[in-house]
Amino acid sequence: MILRNDALMITLRHLRQIADLGITARATDLAGSAATPHRTRSISPIGILALRDGTATGIALPFGSSDHAALTALADTAISHGITELRLAPHHALLATGAPLAFTAEAAALGFVTSPDDNRTRISACIGSDGCASGHVPARAIAARLAPHLAPVTSLHVSGCAKGCAHPRRADVTLVGRADGYGLVISGMAGDTPQALLRADQLESAVAHRQG
Ligand code: SF4
CATH class of the missing domain: 3.30.413.10 (Sulfite Reductase Hemoprotein, domain 1)
Incomplete structure (x- = not known):
């Protein structure tokens, strides 16, 4: 019960802080204040990444979003190349381990971001x-x-x-x-x-x- 009350108080405090910033504020506006940890840039996971054993291929959703048709087509492409899982990664990316180059080319043709230079x-x-x-x-x-x-x-x-x-x-x-x-x-x-x-x-x- 104590933990539940603490969580409630913290949530109310953050909501009050957001409200104090004005009607156009969002929770992310608290970034940089004492309320949230400082943001740091992370390395892009897009492209071919060397692993201790093999490689992982990182592809990203353009502007962080893809429709269901593109995602379904990507899943079909992955299956056709024997890829059994796609893992979530930062920057709206998905990681496929052991993917052949053809997978990257097909993902690019579907509209996904496959190069860090895109x-x-x-x-x-x-x-x-x-x-x-x-x-x-x-x-x-x-x-x-x-x-x-x-x-x-x-x-x-x-x-x-x-x-x-x-x-x-x-x-x-x-x-x-x-x-x-x-x-x-x-x-x-x-x-x-x-x-x-x-x-x-x-x-x-x-x-x-x-x-x-
Ligand atoms: S999603 Fe885009 S259009 Fe909608 S409120 Fe946010 S900035 Fe404005």
Whole structure:
């Protein structure tokens, strides 16, 4: 009973802290405060990883999401190559041990991220208007469209609205869906005041050159 009461008090304290941050706050906004441990970057698990015995192949879901058809097709591909399990890994990745190169090629053809150099590893995007009532634009679909144009080394966040759920941190370039277009934020977060308002046909050029 004591543990249960402690958990209740801690939960209420965190909810109060989130409420104090305002109506647009999320739990991740507490990151960096005493309430949550500091975030650290981890090594990408995407690509061929050497194990003590053999290799593991890491593939990632583009922008952290895949529909059931793609996942079913991936499972069928894995089975056809004798892969009996896919393990969850950081960065929305799946690990397959002992997978042949053909598996990687087929996973890439299905739309999965199979190389750490894939531009999509530097892009965050929420579902946007394809699945969220607050979204003004289909953020993941736009992110997929912009990925081939993204400048080297540049990080991009495409957000369906100013809440910035997919990446509640700074990005080199942030595009924020609005009722009247796309807010462009350089070296900031989705909730920051945009430096410019863009049309849909201006997005490719906005991400093609490192800004700021
Ligand atoms: S950022 Fe906005 S549109 Fe995207 S998931 Fe969050 S609330 Fe929805």
